[in-house]
Amino acid sequence: MGKRVTIQDLAKELNTTASTISRALHDHPGISKTMTKRVKELALKRNYRVNSVASSLRAGKSKTIGVIVPMINRDFFANVISGIEEIAFQNGFNVIICQSDNKVEKEIQHINTLISSGVAGVLVSLGFETSDYKPFDKISQLGIPLIFFDRAPSHEKSIKIVNNxxxxxxxxxxxxxxxxxxxxxxxxxxxxxxxxxxxxxxxxxxxxxxxxxxxxxxxxxxxxxxxxxxxxxxxxxxxxxxxxxxxxxxxxxxxxxxxxxxxxxxxxxxxxxxxxxxxxxxxxxxxxxxxxxxxHGKEIGKYSAKVFFEEMASDVFIPRTIILDPKxxxxxxxxxxxxxxx
Amino acid sequence: MGKRVTIQDLAKELNTTASTISRALHDHPGISKTMTKRVKELALKRNYRVNSVASSLRAGKSKTIGVIVPMINRDFFANVISGIEEIAFQNGFNVIICQSDNKVEKEIQHINTLISSGVAGVLVSLGFETSDYKPFDKISQLGIPLIFFDRAPSHEKSIKIVNNxxxxxxxxxxxxxxxxxxxxxxxxxxxxxxxxxxxxxxxxxxxxxxxxxxxxxxxxxxxxxxxxxxxxxxxxxxxxxxxxxxxxxxxxxxxxxxxxxxxxxxxxxxxxxxxxxxxxxxxxxxxxxxxxxxxHGKEIGKYSAKVFFEEMASDVFIPRTIILDPKxxxxxxxxxxxxxxx
DNA sequence: AATAACTCAACAAACGTTTGCATATATTAT
DNA sequence: ATAATATATGCAAACGTTTGTTGAGTTATT
Known part of the structure; x- marks a missing residue:
């Protein structure tokens, strides 16, 4: 049961410090080509994996997107999720999926755990009993991008990807x-x-x-x-x-x-x-x-994820609705x- | 865009320290009833949510279970996932779902990101092209419980929940x-x-x-x-x-x-x-x-999650196979x- | 009255990563 | 040769939580 390799371990082995290792692994221009090469080779050899918990803590947010859907055993939602995952993984993010089972209290519980786990964004399709959107405000208030798809609030103050x-x-x-x-x-x-x-x-x-x-x-x-x-x-x-x-x-x-x-x-x-x-x-x-x-659930999923990444990049919040035409x-x-x- | 409330904030407000806040919130016996009450009330009032990234880092592992399945738009897998989630949430855990799309390289990628995100355990149903189980060894080597369900390796050295x-x-x-x-x-x-x-x-x-x-x-x-x-x-x-x-x-x-x-x-x-x-x-x-x-996918999911929690509690690894009778x-x-x- | 035992809370370190700043060495300009 | 600049690395702090240890104050024991 081997202990996990950290950048400290790599640093010790190369007689350098964690900061150099970190920079080398991120191709920081201030690190020499030779050093960068040595570090990367050792990292590979020792099977180093970044501890994203630590890096999330340091960064203040994680590379994880939370998704709340009523249930996953519906073709439409399963496809949406596939679409989200595709875009997310392309960007080095992973996805936490939560099922609300159309219950308001489960939605609230999921909102809390997602906030706790420091997700970078939340994509939601509402349960059909949800008419109070306040619990979701907590998410936006923390500066976490919040995007609704398919089943979105009726008001105009949010970002939505919906079918026409x-x-x-x-x-x-x-x-x-x-x-x-x-x-x-x-x-x-x-x-x-x-x-x-x-x-x-x-x-x-x-x-x-x-x-x-x-x-x-x-x-x-x-x-x-x-x-x-x-x-x-x-x-x-x-x-x-x-x-x-x-x-x-x-x-x-x-x-x-x-x-x-x-x-x-x-x-x-x-x-x-x-x-x-x-x-x-x-x-x-x-x-x-x-x-x-x-x-076309997959498209909706892809759009939602793309909009999330846009939203993360920008610092102004512009409510908007993207409407896809069904067939x-x-x-x-x-x-x-x-x-x-x- | 409010900043997130931390135990430090609460500590300052009550003229005490983070450690006291933390212990109070966890009902540590060394904290007086009055103090515990004051802390909990304030936490509620300020809408404090634990930062599980920080707590995961400190603990060395997170309260997250990783699940790798070929695809989620199959009734069986969707049900398994529901079962897993049910047990996981009961235990305060959440679930990261990854789709391998039956591709070996995606499985490997998912293994890496799951390890990086510090999951407490991994539940896997193999893609049907997977015949080399070595990539999964990395998981066990780090002391992370690894449980296979449904599509499991043929060898006897793992924990499996399968149908008969x-x-x-x-x-x-x-x-x-x-x-x-x-x-x-x-x-x-x-x-x-x-x-x-x-x-x-x-x-x-x-x-x-x-x-x-x-x-x-x-x-x-x-x-x-x-x-x-x-x-x-x-x-x-x-x-x-x-x-x-x-x-x-x-x-x-x-x-x-x-x-x-x-x-x-x-x-x-x-x-x-x-x-x-x-x-x-x-x-x-x-x-x-x-x-x-x-x-009965849901049952398999529940079993798998239960076995994971058993495994997490125990410190000896005993390969075993749980066989459920299909109908x-x-x-x-x-x-x-x-x-x-x- | 002195000491032991106990209660409660503070201190400080640690988890692994990232990054601003400082420093040391090497390079170039004057 | 000396100063100015560039290059490469180290130092240290920070993210928020948890927990072993310490210490101050209070109560109990002799």
Missing amino acids: DKAGAYKAVQHLIDMGYKRIAHLAGPDNLSLYKDRKEGYIEALKDHGLPIEEKLIVSHNLKREAGYEAMKKLMKYKNPPDAIFSASDYSALGALLYLKEERIKVPEEVGIVGFSNEGFTKLTGPEITSVDQ LIIRGSSLRNKKTID | DKAGAYKAVQHLIDMGYKRIAHLAGPDNLSLYKDRKEGYIEALKDHGLPIEEKLIVSHNLKREAGYEAMKKLMKYKNPPDAIFSASDYSALGALLYLKEERIKVPEEVGIVGFSNEGFTKLTGPEITSVDQ LIIRGSSLRNKKTID
């Missing part, structure tokens, strides 16, 4: 209209998160633009889960005048809706069309495959021959 | 035999990872125990991906005497096989039965749903009425 959810929703609904669906219902998420609000607005706007009426009872708020989608679908189909298409703010509830319809032997897409949101991996594995709005992936659940009545 | 893959495979194949399938093919993973070797052995043993012949050409090695499963299935079905069932070491390739069969209008499970491995989320979303072997989840892809010939 409204445009995505609009595309989805427009597509359903193009396919000839007339009574399009919406499974909506909680309004306190702007992205769900935006999806709903996109839905409404698309209907309006095409002269279709907005019916309150066709908009069902739910918790985005499969079960909720199933129940919502059941409820909707019990109406005297049921919808002929569903645009869901979540793939999971879209799947729930699909499962209900299959149980009831209602044909998809012939009788009812379905479009989901997020392009989860499973959407191309169902029968029929589910049309969905892709949010509609059309699949079987909404692809029917257009039935025109007129 | 052989038993899982045996159950899967036995089930296929029970269902009346006679020519069962196996989509095998690389032999250098014990878990794939074990799955193959379970397959072979089950066949033997039931008096079925082992045919080399029914065992196809592949890279576990969907595309490979598709191609393997295509190849197998071209034989003059094709298999009537597939036991795949991966759900993804099982899905690939299923997709090929559907394309060819070969009925599952009537003509060909399919069983996968891992119980990925999508297996219950396909048509028909795919029978699979569940590895067969029977679904539509293998559930047919038994056809007996005899």
Whole structure:
């Protein structure tokens, strides 16, 4: 069980001091080429690794980025994380990932541990119960860059990387209209998160633009889960005048809706069309495959990380929002021959 | 942009020293109740957070666990990580997650950064190209507990938490035999990872125990991906005497096989039965749903973390293997009425 | 009353790195 | 030859926490 090699050890072996070793390893111009070479060779030979705890302490911050997401076992978040990691590692940073499980108290706990561990920045996607953003202020107050992605606060005082959810929703609904669906219902998420609000607005706007009426009872708020989608679908189909298409703010509830319809032997897409949101991996594995709005998670992750590095370099804080345009992936659940009545 | 509060700040405010503050916060018996109370109140008021970088440096190790996995966008790994986090956070630890993307060089890079960041322990699931375990020795040599889970080295000198893959495979194949399938093919993973070797052995043993012949050409090695499963299935079905069932070491390739069969209008499970491995989320979303072997990832994660804490507490290293029994989840892809010939 | 025992808090060092400043040697200019 | 400059290295402090040791003050013991 060997003790870890430090620059002191290297210094002793070369009859010099820690400062010289440190400078040599960092290619400081004040150190001679020969010395630099000797040091680097010895460091390699002795398998020296910088103690980044010590260097973080000295520097006042670490080369670590904290990421808080609701959960990692969602394709979208897993992809975002991959994107973040890619950029982070390129810059010699590593990443601490925290799952909030959509719970406010866990978010707060994670904020505290991240601050304690001296992260250089924090990237957050909010849980959908979070409406109080104060706990996050602690981070900014300490001068730690704070960047929201995907699920961001509704106010304008932060840095956000988000999808243009409204445009995505609009595309989805427009597509359903193009396919000839007339009574399009919406499974909506909680309004306190702007992205769900935006999806709903996109839905409404698309209907309006095409002269279709907005019916309150066709908009069902739910918790985005499969079960909720199933129940919502059941409820909707019990109406005297049921919808002929569903645009869901979540793939999971879209799947729930699909499962209900299959149980009831209602044909998809012939009788009812379905479009989901997020392009989860499973959407191309169902029968029929589910049309969905892709949010290119990896890109969002990369952007978020890049913005963090920008933010770290600059010393003025400029709130801003970067909006990425999502893409509609059309699949079987909404692809029917257009039935025109007129 | 407020400066961070330190114990020095608190000490100054209470006309005492940092050591007293530190001890008070840790309920050291040598500090009076009154003093302890005063300190804690002030700490709360000033929103003091321990600087864990400093405390890690002082302690010689941090309260962080490093986790290296091939990728996080797999249900199994996502669940393992959830399990690890749960136990870690209970113990006041946090978790750094690194994705190796199944690349050896990334594993090595991650090992180095984890050592640099002074993690207290490392939990690893190997990439499937890793056959040289030496890079991991560095970790143990520094006295850092190293625990493998799921994809572990084949040798006996490490601590591992693994599934009883052989038993899982045996159950899967036995089930296929029970269902009346006679020519069962196996989509095998690389032999250098014990878990794939074990799955193959379970397959072979089950066949033997039931008096079925082992045919080399029914065992196809592949890279576990969907595309490979598709191609393997295509190849197998071209034989003059094709298999009537597939036991795949991966759900993804099982899905690939299923997709090929559907394309060819070969009925599952009537003509060909399919069983996968891992119980990925999508297996219950396909048509028909795919029978699979569940590895209860969350449990593995929890075990791994617990073993790490045990290991940290003890000072003798005892190589050991903890084996969890996987469970067969029977679904539509293998559930047919038994056809007996005899 | 003198000493022992105890309680509480301060002192100081250490963890490993980085960096401003000082110093010593070598080089060049005058 | 001497002063000015350049080059290369050493010294020491700092980051914030923890902890062994010391010391002052108080209470108990004889």
